[in-house]
Amino acid sequence: MAQSYQDLLAAAREHVPELQVSDLAERLASGDAPLVIDIREQAEWDEGHIPGALHVPRSFLESRIAGVAAQDREIVLACASGQRSLLGAVTLQLMGYERVLNLAGGFQRWKQAGHHYDVPQTLSPAQRSRYSRHLLIPEVGEEGQLTLLNSRVLMIGAGALGSPAAYYLAAAGVGTIGIVDDDVVDMSNLQRQIIHTTERVGMNKGESAKIAIEALNPEVRVNVHPVRINRDNVLDLMGQYDIVLDGTDNFPTRYLLNDAALMTRTPLMHASILRFEGHASVFLPYEGPCYRCLFPEPPPPELAPSCGEAGVLGVLPGLMGNIQATEAIKVLLGAGETLSGRLLIYDALQMTFDELKIRRDPHCPACGEHAHLEFRDYDAWCSGVGRHTSEPLPA
Numbered sequence: 244m245a246q247s248y249q250d251l252l253a254a255a256r257e258h259v260p261e262l263q264v265s266d267l268a269e270r271l272a273s274g275d276a277p278l279v280i281d282i283r284e285q286a287e288w289d290e291g292h293i294p295g296a297l298h299v300p301r302s303f304l305e306s307r308i309a310g311v312a313a314q315d316r317e318i319v320l321a322c323a324s325g326q327r328s329l330l331g332a333v334t335l336q337l338m339g340y341e342r343v344l345n346l347a348g349g350f351q352r353w354k355q356a357g358h359h360y361d362v363p364q365t366l367s368p369a370q371r372s373r374y375s376r377h378l379l380i381p382e383v384g385e386e387g388q389l390t391l392l393n394s395r396v397l398m399i400g401a402g403a404l405g406s407p408a409a410y411y412l413a414a415a416g417v418g419t420i421g422i423v424d425d426d427v428v429d430m431s432n433l434q435r436q437i438i439h440t441t442e443r444v445g446m447n448k449g450e451s452a453k454i455a456i457e458a459l460n461p462e463v464r465v466n467v468h469p470v471r472i473n474r475d476n477v478l479d480l481m482g483q484y485d486i487v488l489d490g491t492d493n494f495p496t497r498y499l500l501n502d503a504a505l506m507t508r509t510p511l512m513h514a515s516i517l518r519f520e521g522h523a524s525v526f527l528p529y530e531g532p533c534y535r536c537l538f539p540e541p542p543p544p545e546l547a548p549s550c551g552e553a554g555v556l557g558v559l560p561g562l563m564g565n566i567q568a569t570e571a572i573k574v575l576l577g578a579g580e581t582l583s584g585r586l587l588i589y590d591a592l593q594m595t596f597d598e599l600k601i602r603r604d605p606h607c608p609a610c611g612e613h614a615h616l617e618f619r620d621y622d623a624w625c626s627g628v629g630r631h632t633s634e635p636l637p638a
């Protein structure tokens with residue numbers, strides 16, 4: 244015998260007990276709450292929902308319920324007005340769920356009664372489309388993408404390492420990217436610094452990078468800091484960001500960044516490049532080793548040539564900068580195993596990846612137990628003044 248919608252609802256009411264919103268609010272407040280499952284559509288959920296509720300859209304209720312609740316669990320189903328959830332509750336009863344209640348009047352009545360509700364931050368349709376391949380990865384997903392959008396990464400330098408790193412971080416949707424660089428684009432940069440263009444030779448590198456980033460992903464906020472990083476500005480700059488990415492090519496700045504990262508407890512993504520070889524690691528302040536656990540003293544100047552002196556294969560920083568960006572995203576998301584405690588050594592000529600274990604040194608002059616961390620004159624120190632030892636870099 245055919246039944247109308249009203250008949251269906253009337254029959255369902257005979258089998259499904261109701262819970263009033265005031266009773267649910269009381270039970271939530273007392274910590275004795277049943278599992279609230281909100282079966283509305285995504286757009287309805289996005290406009291607000293009962294705190295602590297689980298979102299399982301009606302179309303997925305049967306297929307997903309086993310994953311979220313055991314059959315003996317007390318469940319309250321909620322929708323906008325209490326009708327869709329009533330019919331959903333009948334289905335759950337058929338599936339063996341015996342303690343299913345229907346929230347009378349649904350979310351509308353909850354809201355009208357003045358109870359608190361959460362409005363989640365969500366991705367816009369345009370963001371869903373742009374980041375759709377991230378949304379498919381469980382380790383990122385909507386929550387992870389929102390984390391990236393709310394993240395702030397400071398790039399020290401928009402050069403060889405900073406070019407690919409900033410580009411990919413912007414593509415990935417890191418919401419704010421700060422670029423510290425007082426240098427201008429030179430023709431000799433373009434062999435590897437791919438965020439710049441021939442047309443922008445002579446422009447500040449931060450400004451040039453900003454143009455490229457905004458063309459790729461206009462919603463990324465780019466803060467250009469056209470200064471040279473130094474003892475006076477490093478703490479203020481680092482304090483504005485969640486993560487710092489070292490794209491410099493000199494030892495004084497590398498040590499300055501290490502010490503400032505410890506002082507501000509900012510995770511530091513490290514990489515260095517020369518000719519065909521690249522190094523990368525992640526320094527998590529006081530959790531893993533720092534740069535000075537690895538190299539307590541800078542190498543003598545004659546053993547530490549720069550790329551300007553010794554050259555660098557143009558594609559090498561493309562890989563190393565991307566490793567830094569990858570590690571930055573993992574640290575921001577809290578996903579996977581980072582390079583903390585490991586120095587990755589890439590030899591492009593032999594095409595080999597090796598790893599050196601690095602441990603936190605309890606006697607480290609920067610992060611050790613008795614370290615008195617303060618800034619020094621890094622330029623003088625790295626040029627050999629006031630140095631106690633002069634050991635070369637490990638091969």
Ligand code: ZN
Pocket residue numbers: 532533534535536537604607608609610611
């Ligand atoms: Zn250390």
